[in-house]
Amino acid sequence: MRDTLTANLATIASHYTGQRVIVTWQSSPYWRGLAYRTDAGAVIALHPALTPDEVGHVFFHEVGHHVLDHVQIVASMPLATLATVDTDAIMQRLTAPERDHWDAQTRQHEAQADSWATVALAVFERRFGPFWAAVNDGA
Numbered sequence: 017m018r019d020t021l022t023a024n025l026a027t028i029a030s031h032y033t034g035q036r037v038i039v040t041w042q043s044s045p046y047w048r049g050l051a052y053r054t055d056a057g058a059v060i061a062l063h064p065a066l067t068p069d070e071v072g073h074v075f076f077h078e079v080g081h082h083v084l085d086h087v088q089i090v091a092s093m094p095l096a097t098l099a100t101v102d103t104d105a106i107m108q109r110l111t112a113p114e115r116d117h118w119d120a121q122t123r124q125h126e127a128q129a130d131s132w133a134t135v136a137l138a139v140f141e142r143r144f145g146p147f148w149a150a151v152n153d154g155a
């Protein structure tokens with residue numbers, strides 16, 4: 017069942033971004049979803065503990081990061097390693113001006129991705145019905 021879900025999410029993400037998107041599942045203590053790139057292209061990682069009610073917004077939030085061109089970093093490490101990276105700890109090593117710049121940009125990007133997700137999810141559900149049922153082929 018998760019194969020159908022994952023394939024449907026990848027198709028939807030590709031539709032919105034205009035590029036092939038790999039959707040995968042990865043638990044992390046630091047995030048519930050992650051948008052990043054590899055040399056192979058765009059990736060969206062979702063936490064497997066997301067509930068059916070959460071998947072739609074978290075998924076569209078990560079799609080939004082790709083659509084809004086927030087994802088500049090190409091990850092060279094495997095996802096399982098990426099999932100253990102404590103971004104806040106890294107930020108503490110920056111200088112105060114660097115950290116302020118990063119914080120401001122992150123806050124802006126997160127707010128933009130949230131707004132984008134809220135609209136995209138509402139439009140999707142108006143057309144196809146509740147997200148979870150739609151992406152699980154009605155199951």
Ligand SMILES: [Zn+2]
Binds near residue numbers: 077125129
């Ligand atoms: Zn985000």
